[in-house]
Amino acid sequence: xxxxxxxxxxxxxxxxxxxxxxxxxxxxxxxxxxxxxxxxxxxxxxxxxxxxxxxxxxxxxxxxxxxxxxxxxxxxxxxxxxxxxxxxxxxxxxxxxxxxxxxxxxxxxxxxxxxxxxxxxxxxxxxxxxxxxxxxxx
Numbered sequence: 001x002x003x004x005x006x007x008x009x010x011x012x013x014x015x016x017x018x019x020x021x022x023x024x025x026x027x028x029x030x031x032x033x034x035x036x037x038x039x040x041x042x043x044x045x046x047x048x049x050x051x052x053x054x055x056x057x058x059x060x061x062x063x064x065x066x067x068x069x070x071x072x073x074x075x076x077x078x079x080x081x082x083x084x085x086x087x088x089x090x091x092x093x094x095x096x097x098x099x100x101x102x103x104x105x106x107x108x109x110x111x112x113x114x115x116x117x118x119x120x121x122x123x124x125x126x127x128x129x130x131x132x133x134x135x136x137x138x
Contacts, residue, residue: 011056011057012036012133013037013054013056013057013058014036014037014038014058014059014129015041015047015050015058015060015062016031016038017040017041017046017047017060017061017071018042018061019042019066023093023118024040024042027061028040030122030125030126034126043066044066044067044070044071045068045069048069048073048077052078055087056087057133057136058087058088058089059133060074060088060089060090061091061093061125061129062074062075062090062091062092063093063094064092064093064094064096064098065094065096071092072104075092075107076103078090078111079111089111089112089132089135089136091114091116091129091132092108092113093116093118093120094116095119116128
């Protein structure tokens with residue numbers, strides 16, 4: 001499924017940032033089979049702490065609604081303190097039809113964040129991850 005990903009998907013870390021145990025387990029299984037390094041976080045603060053310290057290619061599968069800090073708050077904080085493009089790419093996951101403020105839209109555009117609706121199709125999310133992986137120069 002990820003045959004065209006950069007030569008070393010193991011050189012890319014995927015952070016599964018979601019407070020739903022089942023979503024994390026499903027994505028962990030799927031991405032583990034694709035040879036990605038995987039890290040899991042369960043709230044926005046853990047996720048922000050990780051991405052702020054990150055300097056290697058990382059894709060964050062970011063749930064919009066999480067405890068302590070929403071996905072948008074994570075992206076806003078990240079965008080305010082990092083040059084873009086940087087080592088981190090975000091893919092926003094949501095089960096709702098979110099209302100985007102002008103500020104939200106600006107952050108999504110600045111960080112070039114794709115949106116994947118839950119429940120997601122496995123092929124769809126893998127294509128989005130693959131496309132995001134191709135944005136890194138590895």
